Amino acid sequence: MCRNVNGTQPDIQVYPTESGRNGITMNTRGLRSQLKDSVPVAGLCPQGAYGVQDSLRSGFTSVKNELLPSHPLELSEKNFMLNQDKMNFSSLRNIQGLHAPLKLQMEYRAARQIQRLPFLQSSNLALDTLRGNDESIGFEDILNDPTQSEMMGEPHMMVEYKLGLM
Amino acid sequence: MLHTLKPCEIQTGGFCFENTRRNAVLESSLSESGYKAPGARKTGTTIAGIVFKDGVILGADTRATDDMVVADKNCMKIHYIAPNIYCCGAGVAADADVTTQIMSSNVELHMLNTGRPALVTMVTRQLKQMLFRYQGQIGASLIVGGVDVTGPQLYSVYPHGSYDKLPFLTMGSGAAAAVSVFEDRFKPNMELEEAKQLVREAITAGIFCDLGSGSNVDLCIITEAGVEMLRGYDKPAMKGKREGQYRYKPGTTAVLTKTVTPFPLVVVDESVQIMDPE
Numbered sequence: 489m490c491r492n493v494n495g496t497q498p499d500i501q502v503y504p505t506e507s508g509r510n511g512i513t514m515n516t517r518g519l520r521s522q523l524k525d526s527v528p529v530a531g532l533c534p535q536g537a538y539g540v541q542d543s544l545r546s547g548f549t550s551v552k553n554e555l556l557p558s559h560p561l562e563l564s565e566k567n568f569m570l571n572q573d574k575m576n577f578s579s580l581r582n583i584q585g586l587h588a589p590l591k592l593q594m595e596y597r598a599a600r601q602i603q604r605l606p607f608l609q610s611s612n613l614a615l616d617t618l619r620g621n622d623e624s625i626g627f628e629d630i631l632n633d634p635t636q637s638e639m640m641g642e643p644h645m646m647v648e649y650k651l652g653l654m
Numbered sequence: 655m656l657h658t659l660k661p662c663e664i665q666t667g668g669f670c671f672e673n674t675r676r677n678a679v680l681e682s683s684l685s686e687s688g689y690k691a692p693g694a695r696k697t698g699t700t701i702a703g704i705v706f707k708d709g710v711i712l713g714a715d716t717r718a719t720d721d722m723v724v725a726d727k728n729c730m731k732i733h734y735i736a737p738n739i740y741c742c743g744a745g746v747a748a749d750a751d752v753t754t755q756i757m758s759s760n761v762e763l764h765m766l767n768t769g770r771p772a773l774v775t776m777v778t779r780q781l782k783q784m785l786f787r788y789q790g791q792i793g794a795s796l797i798v799g800g801v802d803v804t805g806p807q808l809y810s811v812y813p814h815g816s817y818d819k820l821p822f823l824t825m826g827s828g829a830a831a832a833v834s835v836f837e838d839r840f841k842p843n844m845e846l847e848e849a850k851q852l853v854r855e856a857i858t859a860g861i862f863c864d865l866g867s868g869s870n871v872d873l874c875i876i877t878e879a880g881v882e883m884l885r886g887y888d889k890p891a892m893k894g895k896r897e898g899q900y901r902y903k904p905g906t907t908a909v910l911t912k913t914v915t916p917f918p919l920v921v922v923d924e925s926v927q928i929m930d931p932e
Contacts, residue, residue: 558671565671623764625759
């Protein structure tokens with residue numbers, strides 16, 4: 489199994505296991521540990537080169553604005569998909585073994601890479617089918633549809649950002 | 655300051671919290687000058703449901719209030735979810751409407767997927783999972799009732815995501831008045847006419863005893879055979895018709911004496927102003 493060398497967080501964490509009474513090994517850390525590191529703490533790791541706040545690109549810093557979420561649902565909504573996936577993968581790992589979430593994650597990563605050019609909205613058909621989102625309707629389909637957003641974004645800047653030249 | 659990196663992030667649909675800070679600042683500055691920010695329109699409702707011998711009867715009043723003003727005298731609070739499942743909505747009117755529409759679409763997709771008619775428990779489960787996800791910010795209290803392969807069922811779902819399964823249920827601001835009627839006269843396995851009268855009386859109690867409910871009574875009768883929507887089944891708050899004339903005929907009172915005093919007026923000033931015909 490190849491390791492991810494790009495520095496992104498591994499999706500499956502290794503937790504300590506202990507053998508139960510019947511010799512069955514169980515994960516003792518549970519979900520709490522996974523949920524903890526999914527909450528982003530903005531302001532402590534500013535984006536931009538060298539880890540310093542990039543005023544030209546992200547505006548002036550305001551600690552108050554970044555530390556406290558303005559709406560009680562803001563953080564939980566941002567991490568909702570992430571937390572759901574972690575929960576599902578963890579229970580899948582417990583039931584079927586390590587191979588099941590690994591294979592699924594591989595498919596997710598492959599499907600996530602099928603995109604149009606950086607400033608065009610892609611349909612994400614493969615990703616939706618894998619997730620099961622093509623069979624249900626929620627607020628993400630009704631409100632704030634990205635295909636009908638009023639901002640276009642600058643193609644040159646977005647391509648440079650995607651290619652890492654920026 | 656231009657946030658140039660913002661368009662580079664992946665845009666997702668769903669709720670956008672960008673304006674919450676601005677709204678908080680606006681509200682505080684408005685309240686300082688004594689004005690109130692516009693609020694969401696609530697229904698201030700009485701909704702009720704009952705399980706009788708052959709199925710389920712749902713009842714609702716028809717008044718939508720906007721903070722002490724009646725916004726809609728004849729709104730529809732019984733929403734369609736599936737051919738055999740209907741839902742009454744109380745709380746914030748828009749939330750109840752959109753939630754039931756989303757549920758109806760999801761149920762249709764689910765039925766196409768599985769090839770089976772919908773179950774009431776499936777609707778309740780999806781509702782409570784969605785409402786819990788939004789932690790009560792979606793202010794919709796719903797009564798879901800229907801007849802499926804497991805029989806007639808009635809569930810109530812609260813805005814934070816809890817639910818109850820009971821033979822009779824009431825929700826909304828007039829729930830206390832309506833449930834008192836139910837507690838007094840409900841019997842299991844009632845006949846259709848008896849059950850209709852009972853729900854009508856419960857909603858009427860809510861209409862008269864609660865300021866937020868009013869106008870007409872709507873009923874929805876769901877049985878295995880089908881659904882009967884009775885819109886405007888009873889109109890208890892309609893103005894009564896006057897039976898007789900209460901004006902006195904001229905000449906009823908006899909005139910005893912008459913005195914005439916002339917009032918002399920002196921013309922002091924006379925001025926003419928021409929009006930513009932247009």
